[in-house]
Amino acid sequence: MxxxxxxxxxxxxxxxxxxxxxxxxxxxxxxxxxxxxxxxxxxxxxxxxxxxxxxxxxxxxxxxxxxxxxxxxxxxxxxxxxxxxxxxxxxxxxxxxxxxxxxxxxxxxxxxxxxxxxxxxxxxxLTNEQQQAVSEGIANYASALQAHRLGTAPQPPAQLDIARGYRPGIIGRMVQMHADYYARHSNFGQPFESLVASDMAELMGRLHNPRNEVWVALDGERIVGSIAIDGEGEGGEAILRCFILDDSARGKGAGKRLLAEAMKFCDEQGFCATRLWTFKGLDVARKLYEDFGFKLEQEQEGQQWGATVIEQCFVRPGPVAGPLNGVGDTHPPIDLA
CATH class of the missing domain: 1.10.10.10 (Winged helix-like DNA-binding domain superfamily/Winged helix DNA-binding domain)
Known part of the structure; x- marks a missing residue:
């Protein structure tokens, strides 16, 4: 011993x-x-x-x-x-x-x-760093305890798959993940869920346009994350939308991989910029955006979600960025993480 x-x-x-x-x-x-x-x-x-x-x-x-x-x-x-x-x-x-x-x-x-x-x-x-440490630490410790009980080597967390394009059930899962998370985070209710459902369904109906695309994170066959690019923004811009993770997918790198796929697509399509709307206070998501070159351009108060929040607009210049459009949409297509 x-x-x-x-x-x-x-x-x-x-x-x-x-x-x-x-x-x-x-x-x-x-x-x-x-x-x-x-x-x-x-x-x-x-x-x-x-x-x-x-x-x-x-x-x-x-x-x-x-x-x-x-x-x-x-x-x-x-x-x-x-x-x-x-x-x-x-x-x-x-x-x-x-x-x-x-x-x-x-x-x-x-x-x-x-x-x-x-x-x-x-x-x-907990701070953002502490939250990440807790997520990874508990997962590793639990895996080690299980490995000791079973007499096996600890298994690393299963890698989530990233898939491109529409698949059955995608609209419902995107809406559910948004509704669950923002009911807890921002006390949003039925108005928000209904608005997300309408927006997601409308965007999925335009995927025949090659400038529009969607990706999902999969745990087996279960959708646990999503992101989409709406390539029909004004002035040759793309709009990042539908960015959300299920609680079970957090801390596994899925958000970074989804965002990387979306940004690669935007660069390949040659959009002059990629724009996204989100809410103030989502610090983990904001850091991820900034790591990919997004910069905060505008903040404004919004009330159309069922509760008063501070909306934020982030913009990432494209490979050959031209003049960016001003932001005047009082009902932006929200994309949340």
Missing amino acids: LAVTHAQSDLINQVRSASRLMVRELGFMQATLAATDYSPSFVHTIVEIGDRGSLTAGELVELLGLEKSTVSRMVRKLIEAGEIEEIPHEEDARSKKLRLTVRGKKTLRAIDSFARQQVDAALVY
């Missing part, structure tokens, strides 16, 4: 202390979790099945690190409660898969909403 130095001992104690505090603050000491009537293991079962679409009982055993008998009893109770259901396994007639019912999906939405609000409230107390 390797000797543990004083520095290592202090580090271990710090990690243990932080882990205990997290367990308490996240509510795992309580009989139920995430404002449900279910215990933590039941909540995790609903979340894992929902995230993956369907799972076998055996896969749940490995994911949750529980005994087969414990998982079997838990699955039976969730089936009886109407949260999950058994469906035939497409590759093994002797096996069954588990998926969420309509009720289960409703429960999952409530769990996700509670958890997002809990995390979002805590992140307010």
